[in-house]
Amino acid sequence: MPRYSVIAFDADDTLWHNEQLFLDARARSLQILDGVLPRHELVAALERAQLENLQFFGYGIKGFVLSNLDMVARLAPERLSGHHVAQMLELAKRMFEHKPLPIEQAEPCLRRLHGRWPLWLLTKGDPLDQKAKLRHSGLEHFFDRVEIFDSKTPQAYAALLRREGVRPHEFIMVGNSLRSDVLPVCQIGATAVHVPSAVEWEHERVEPAELADCQFHSLQHLGQFADFVEATHQNATP
Numbered sequence: 001m002p003r004y005s006v007i008a009f010d011a012d013d014t015l016w017h018n019e020q021l022f023l024d025a026r027a028r029s030l031q032i033l034d035g036v037l038p039r040h041e042l043v044a045a046l047e048r049a050q051l052e053n054l055q056f057f058g059y060g061i062k063g064f065v066l067s068n069l070d071m072v073a074r075l076a077p078e079r080l081s082g083h084h085v086a087q088m089l090e091l092a093k094r095m096f097e098h099k100p101l102p103i104e105q106a107e108p109c110l111r112r113l114h115g116r117w118p119l120w121l122l123t124k125g126d127p128l129d130q131k132a133k134l135r136h137s138g139l140e141h142f143f144d145r146v147e148i149f150d151s152k153t154p155q156a157y158a159a160l161l162r163r164e165g166v167r168p169h170e171f172i173m174v175g176n177s178l179r180s181d182v183l184p185v186c187q188i189g190a191t192a193v194h195v196p197s198a199v200e201w202e203h204e205r206v207e208p209a210e211l212a213d214c215q216f217h218s219l220q221h222l223g224q225f226a227d228f229v230e231a232t233h234q235n236a237t238p
Ligand SMILES: [Mg+2]
Pocket: 010, 011, 012, 013, 014, 175, 176, 177
Protein backbone atom coordinates (compact mmCIF):
# COMPACT_ATOMS: atom_id res chain seq x y z
CA MET A 1 0.00 0.00 0.00
CA PRO A 2 1.18 3.54 -0.63
CA ARG A 3 2.67 5.80 1.98
CA TYR A 4 2.49 9.26 0.53
CA SER A 5 5.28 11.81 0.61
CA VAL A 6 3.56 14.25 -1.75
CA ILE A 7 -0.09 15.05 -2.54
CA ALA A 8 -0.76 16.73 -5.87
CA PHE A 9 -3.84 18.55 -7.14
CA ASP A 10 -4.97 19.48 -10.61
CA ALA A 11 -6.28 23.05 -10.80
CA ASP A 12 -8.85 23.73 -13.56
CA ASP A 13 -12.23 22.16 -12.73
CA THR A 14 -10.68 20.39 -9.74
CA LEU A 15 -10.02 23.40 -7.46
CA TRP A 16 -11.93 26.02 -9.42
CA HIS A 17 -14.49 26.19 -12.22
CA ASN A 18 -12.82 26.80 -15.58
CA GLU A 19 -14.56 24.98 -18.41
CA GLN A 20 -17.67 27.14 -18.01
CA LEU A 21 -15.53 30.21 -18.77
CA PHE A 22 -14.55 28.63 -22.09
CA LEU A 23 -18.13 27.54 -22.86
CA ASP A 24 -19.26 31.14 -22.31
CA ALA A 25 -16.34 32.40 -24.42
CA ARG A 26 -17.29 30.03 -27.26
CA ALA A 27 -20.83 31.42 -27.18
CA ARG A 28 -19.45 35.00 -27.23
CA SER A 29 -17.11 34.13 -30.15
CA LEU A 30 -20.13 32.92 -32.13
CA GLN A 31 -21.84 36.26 -31.49
CA ILE A 32 -18.77 38.31 -32.44
CA LEU A 33 -18.12 36.34 -35.63
CA ASP A 34 -21.79 35.99 -36.59
CA GLY A 35 -22.23 36.35 -40.37
CA VAL A 36 -18.55 35.78 -41.23
CA LEU A 37 -19.46 32.19 -42.16
CA PRO A 38 -22.82 30.38 -42.36
CA ARG A 39 -23.81 29.53 -38.77
CA HIS A 40 -23.27 25.75 -38.97
CA GLU A 41 -19.85 26.22 -40.61
CA LEU A 42 -18.83 28.77 -37.99
CA VAL A 43 -19.86 26.43 -35.14
CA ALA A 44 -17.87 23.57 -36.66
CA ALA A 45 -14.86 25.79 -37.43
CA LEU A 46 -14.65 27.13 -33.88
CA GLU A 47 -14.97 23.60 -32.47
CA ARG A 48 -12.00 22.47 -34.55
CA ALA A 49 -9.94 25.63 -34.13
CA GLN A 50 -8.20 25.12 -30.81
CA LEU A 51 -7.53 21.40 -31.24
CA GLU A 52 -5.92 21.93 -34.64
CA ASN A 53 -3.71 24.70 -33.26
CA LEU A 54 -2.78 23.16 -29.89
CA GLN A 55 0.71 22.36 -31.15
CA PHE A 56 1.29 26.02 -32.06
CA PHE A 57 -0.59 28.03 -29.45
CA GLY A 58 -1.08 25.54 -26.58
CA TYR A 59 -3.94 25.54 -24.06
CA GLY A 60 -5.44 28.67 -22.57
CA ILE A 61 -6.97 32.01 -23.36
CA LYS A 62 -4.47 33.28 -25.95
CA GLY A 63 -4.52 29.92 -27.73
CA PHE A 64 -8.31 29.94 -27.77
CA VAL A 65 -8.65 33.42 -29.28
CA LEU A 66 -5.75 33.11 -31.74
CA SER A 67 -7.03 29.74 -32.94
CA ASN A 68 -10.51 31.07 -33.57
CA LEU A 69 -9.16 34.07 -35.50
CA ASP A 70 -6.75 31.90 -37.45
CA MET A 71 -9.50 29.47 -38.47
CA VAL A 72 -11.91 32.18 -39.60
CA ALA A 73 -9.14 34.17 -41.34
CA ARG A 74 -8.30 31.09 -43.42
CA LEU A 75 -11.91 30.16 -44.24
CA ALA A 76 -13.32 33.64 -44.89
CA PRO A 77 -10.47 36.18 -45.13
CA GLU A 78 -12.53 38.72 -47.06
CA ARG A 79 -15.25 38.83 -44.37
CA LEU A 80 -13.06 39.14 -41.28
CA SER A 81 -12.69 42.80 -40.30
CA GLY A 82 -10.50 44.72 -37.90
CA HIS A 83 -13.63 45.19 -35.79
CA HIS A 84 -14.00 41.41 -35.40
CA VAL A 85 -10.35 41.11 -34.41
CA ALA A 86 -10.65 43.94 -31.87
CA GLN A 87 -13.73 42.34 -30.29
CA MET A 88 -12.04 38.95 -30.06
CA LEU A 89 -8.99 40.50 -28.40
CA GLU A 90 -11.29 42.32 -26.00
CA LEU A 91 -12.88 38.95 -25.17
CA ALA A 92 -9.40 37.58 -24.36
CA LYS A 93 -8.74 40.47 -21.97
CA ARG A 94 -12.08 39.95 -20.20
CA MET A 95 -11.35 36.21 -19.86
CA PHE A 96 -7.95 36.98 -18.39
CA GLU A 97 -9.48 39.28 -15.74
CA HIS A 98 -12.13 36.72 -14.82
CA LYS A 99 -11.80 35.55 -11.21
CA PRO A 100 -12.28 31.79 -11.05
CA LEU A 101 -14.95 30.52 -8.69
CA PRO A 102 -13.40 27.92 -6.33
CA ILE A 103 -15.02 24.48 -6.16
CA GLU A 104 -16.97 24.40 -2.90
CA GLN A 105 -14.97 21.62 -1.23
CA ALA A 106 -11.51 22.81 -2.33
CA GLU A 107 -10.58 25.12 0.52
CA PRO A 108 -11.67 22.78 3.38
CA CYS A 109 -9.87 19.88 1.70
CA LEU A 110 -6.62 21.83 1.31
CA ARG A 111 -6.85 23.21 4.85
CA ARG A 112 -7.13 19.67 6.24
CA LEU A 113 -4.10 18.33 4.36
CA HIS A 114 -1.91 21.46 4.52
CA GLY A 115 1.09 21.17 6.85
CA ARG A 116 0.78 17.39 7.06
CA TRP A 117 2.03 16.60 3.56
CA PRO A 118 3.73 18.75 0.94
CA LEU A 119 0.98 19.88 -1.43
CA TRP A 120 1.75 20.43 -5.11
CA LEU A 121 -0.39 22.10 -7.74
CA LEU A 122 0.15 20.48 -11.13
CA THR A 123 -1.60 22.11 -14.03
CA LYS A 124 -1.03 22.64 -17.74
CA GLY A 125 -1.42 25.45 -20.21
CA ASP A 126 -0.38 29.05 -20.48
CA PRO A 127 1.70 30.00 -17.40
CA LEU A 128 0.33 33.55 -17.44
CA ASP A 129 -3.31 32.35 -17.31
CA GLN A 130 -2.63 29.69 -14.71
CA LYS A 131 -0.65 31.97 -12.39
CA ALA A 132 -3.36 34.65 -12.61
CA LYS A 133 -6.08 32.11 -11.73
CA LEU A 134 -4.06 30.77 -8.80
CA ARG A 135 -3.47 34.31 -7.51
CA HIS A 136 -7.17 35.15 -7.81
CA SER A 137 -8.30 31.87 -6.24
CA GLY A 138 -7.12 32.60 -2.71
CA LEU A 139 -5.68 29.05 -2.55
CA GLU A 140 -2.06 29.82 -3.47
CA HIS A 141 -0.72 29.78 0.11
CA PHE A 142 -1.62 26.09 0.52
CA PHE A 143 0.89 24.96 -2.10
CA ASP A 144 4.54 24.10 -1.59
CA ARG A 145 5.15 23.77 -5.29
CA VAL A 146 3.39 24.87 -8.48
CA GLU A 147 4.25 23.22 -11.77
CA ILE A 148 2.72 24.25 -15.11
CA PHE A 149 3.26 21.57 -17.75
CA ASP A 150 2.87 22.11 -21.50
CA SER A 151 1.02 18.81 -21.50
CA LYS A 152 0.39 16.26 -18.74
CA THR A 153 2.15 13.23 -20.16
CA PRO A 154 3.57 10.26 -18.20
CA GLN A 155 7.03 11.56 -19.14
CA ALA A 156 6.27 14.99 -17.67
CA TYR A 157 5.08 13.49 -14.36
CA ALA A 158 7.98 11.02 -14.22
CA ALA A 159 10.57 13.74 -14.89
CA LEU A 160 9.15 15.94 -12.14
CA LEU A 161 9.17 13.11 -9.59
CA ARG A 162 12.74 12.18 -10.54
CA ARG A 163 13.87 15.78 -10.18
CA GLU A 164 12.27 16.02 -6.74
CA GLY A 165 13.42 12.59 -5.56
CA VAL A 166 9.85 11.33 -5.06
CA ARG A 167 9.21 7.67 -5.84
CA PRO A 168 5.99 7.04 -7.82
CA HIS A 169 4.43 4.83 -5.13
CA GLU A 170 4.75 7.75 -2.67
CA PHE A 171 2.86 10.10 -4.99
CA ILE A 172 -0.91 10.68 -5.18
CA MET A 173 -2.65 12.95 -7.68
CA VAL A 174 -6.28 14.09 -7.74
CA GLY A 175 -8.00 15.71 -10.69
CA ASN A 176 -11.08 15.89 -12.88
CA SER A 177 -9.45 14.77 -16.13
CA LEU A 178 -9.06 11.07 -16.93
CA ARG A 179 -6.81 12.07 -19.85
CA SER A 180 -4.47 14.39 -17.92
CA ASP A 181 -4.69 13.58 -14.22
CA VAL A 182 -5.52 9.86 -14.07
CA LEU A 183 -4.17 7.91 -17.04
CA PRO A 184 -0.57 9.26 -17.06
CA VAL A 185 -0.34 9.01 -13.26
CA CYS A 186 -1.44 5.35 -13.38
CA GLN A 187 1.06 4.73 -16.15
CA ILE A 188 4.00 5.79 -13.97
CA GLY A 189 2.84 3.58 -11.07
CA ALA A 190 1.53 6.34 -8.80
CA THR A 191 -1.92 6.65 -7.18
CA ALA A 192 -4.55 8.51 -9.21
CA VAL A 193 -7.87 9.75 -7.87
CA HIS A 194 -10.62 10.99 -10.17
CA VAL A 195 -13.18 13.58 -9.11
CA PRO A 196 -15.71 14.40 -11.85
CA SER A 197 -16.46 17.97 -12.87
CA ALA A 198 -19.80 19.37 -13.98
CA VAL A 199 -18.57 20.14 -17.49
CA GLU A 200 -15.78 18.32 -19.28
CA TRP A 201 -13.88 19.44 -22.36
CA GLU A 202 -14.32 16.92 -25.18
CA HIS A 203 -10.54 16.81 -25.67
CA GLU A 204 -10.06 15.44 -22.12
CA ARG A 205 -12.36 12.43 -22.61
CA VAL A 206 -10.86 8.94 -22.63
CA GLU A 207 -12.14 5.75 -24.28
CA PRO A 208 -12.90 3.04 -21.68
CA ALA A 209 -10.42 0.70 -23.43
CA GLU A 210 -7.58 3.14 -22.70
CA LEU A 211 -8.31 2.78 -18.98
CA ALA A 212 -8.45 -1.02 -19.05
CA ASP A 213 -5.08 -1.47 -17.32
CA CYS A 214 -5.38 1.62 -15.16
CA GLN A 215 -6.08 1.06 -11.45
CA PHE A 216 -7.47 4.32 -10.20
CA HIS A 217 -9.88 5.52 -7.53
CA SER A 218 -13.07 7.51 -8.10
CA LEU A 219 -14.62 9.86 -5.60
CA GLN A 220 -17.87 11.77 -6.00
CA HIS A 221 -16.30 15.09 -5.05
CA LEU A 222 -13.20 16.68 -3.55
CA GLY A 223 -14.84 16.74 -0.10
CA GLN A 224 -14.09 13.00 0.16
CA PHE A 225 -10.42 13.29 -0.77
CA ALA A 226 -8.84 14.08 2.64
CA ASP A 227 -10.55 11.02 4.18
CA PHE A 228 -9.31 8.92 1.27
CA VAL A 229 -5.72 10.15 1.74
CA GLU A 230 -5.79 9.50 5.48
CA ALA A 231 -7.30 6.05 5.08
CA THR A 232 -4.91 4.85 2.40
CA HIS A 233 -1.87 6.48 4.00
CA GLN A 234 -2.57 4.91 7.40
CA ASN A 235 -2.99 1.48 5.84
CA ALA A 236 0.50 1.75 4.46
CA THR A 237 3.42 -0.35 5.59
CA PRO A 238 6.28 1.96 6.51
MG1 LIG B 1 -8.65 19.90 -14.75
